[in-house]
Amino acid sequence: MLMNRRPRRNRQNEVIRNMVQETTLSLHDFIFPLFIIDGQNQRVPIHSMPGISRFSIDTLLEEIGACIDLGLKAFAPFPGMPEQLKDKYATESHNPDNLFARAIREVKKNFPDVVLVTDVAMDPYSSDGHDGIVENGEILNDETLEVLGKMALTQAQAGADIVAPSDMMDGRVGHIRRVLDENGFQKVAIMSYTAKYAGAFYGPFRDALDSAPKMGDKKTYQMNPANSREALIEAELDTAEGADYLMVKPALAYLDIIKLLRENSHLPIAAYNVSGEYAMVKAAAERGWIDGEKAMLETLISIKRAGADVILSYFAKEYAQYLKK
Ligand SMILES: NCc1[nH]cc(CCC(=O)O)c1CC(=O)O
Numbered sequence: 001m002l003m004n005r006r007p008r009r010n011r012q013n014e015v016i017r018n019m020v021q022e023t024t025l026s027l028h029d030f031i032f033p034l035f036i037i038d039g040q041n042q043r044v045p046i047h048s049m050p051g052i053s054r055f056s057i058d059t060l061l062e063e064i065g066a067c068i069d070l071g072l073k074a075f076a077p078f079p080g081m082p083e084q085l086k087d088k089y090a091t092e093s094h095n096p097d098n099l100f101a102r103a104i105r106e107v108k109k110n111f112p113d114v115v116l117v118t119d120v121a122m123d124p125y126s127s128d129g130h131d132g133i134v135e136n137g138e139i140l141n142d143e144t145l146e147v148l149g150k151m152a153l154t155q156a157q158a159g160a161d162i163v164a165p166s167d168m169m170d171g172r173v174g175h176i177r178r179v180l181d182e183n184g185f186q187k188v189a190i191m192s193y194t195a196k197y198a199g200a201f202y203g204p205f206r207d208a209l210d211s212a213p214k215m216g217d218k219k220t221y222q223m224n225p226a227n228s229r230e231a232l233i234e235a236e237l238d239t240a241e242g243a244d245y246l247m248v249k250p251a252l253a254y255l256d257i258i259k260l261l262r263e264n265s266h267l268p269i270a271a272y273n274v275s276g277e278y279a280m281v282k283a284a285a286e287r288g289w290i291d292g293e294k295a296m297l298e299t300l301i302s303i304k305r306a307g308a309d310v311i312l313s314y315f316a317k318e319y320a321q322y323l324k325k
């Protein structure tokens with residue numbers, strides 16, 4: 001048999017395999033999402049996300065300190081609000097002394113070099129559990145932009161480095177850019193959740209923040225999982241409106257979308273390896289059905305290989321710990 005091409009030659013030992021490896025992960029790629037709640041000395045585990053907890057501001061500082069020691073430097077905090085602070089207009093979201101603003105200030109005071117990517121969306125503060133103002137069962141777009149602008153400004157004033165609108169209202173990147181610039185926050189960047197799909201993989205996150213929609217679903221604003229060309233439309237708009245990063249979310253079921261945006265944009269592409277994707281790996285590993293560590297590494301490298309420059313993942317800390325050992 002004549003075979004002048006034998007791909008296995010380049011797989012024959014670890015040195016060679018490492019030499020020809022096309023994609024590598026680095027801790028610099030990661031943003032670690034963290035959940036914040038009010039109170040003191042709280043570390044409340046999230047049952048559907050083994051290994052992940054909600055922190056009060058004091059323990060959040062400890063957690064971030066521990067992550068910095070492991071080499072992580074960028075964090076995406078999300079606030080969990082008590083029901084009595086929620087209302088139709090998410091008013092609490094732009095209270096300059098709300099839990100989120102206090103947390104941002106404390107983190108930046110204690111760790112000035114950390115990069116904070118802050119979530120701009122109404123749902124944690126909305127009594128309807130939606131990312132927009134609900135009227136007669138409809139999610140209002142332009143009225144919601146007003147709230148998002150105020151929320152982003154409150155976060156910038158508290159010290160956010162990058163604001164990340166995760167709501168999927170049309171025009172919000174342009175509106176937030178304008179509000180930030182008019183208030184002297186030209187340096188605050190926007191990481192837009194550009195192609196955010198409506199689906200089942202956000203379940204554990206909504207458990208963590210008690211933020212599930214009270215009625216209906218998010219299909220009139222988040223994207224249909226069947227669509228990819230539409231992601232290019234969203235990317236064009238966000239780019240024109242001034243986004244500094246384009247994000248795809250979730251990551252694993254949407255690796256093709258990550259690649260599509262990577263090939264069609266010069267902006268950095270972020271991918272959000274969401275709560276449900278984390279929970280799937282953890283649940284199967286707990287049952288002994290898969291090797292959790294190997295599945296984590298394979299998951300993360302697949303997101304990078306697809307073209308993500310930045311990865312938001314609940315695995316970030318575990319990955320950092322893996323690198324240490
Ligand atoms: N603005 C909401 C928001 N921001 C981040 C997530 C999900 C993240 C995750 O599942 O890890 C969601 C959930 C949703 O759209 O319902």
Ligand SMILES: [Mg+2]
Nearest residue numbers: 168169170234
């Ligand atoms: Mg959009």
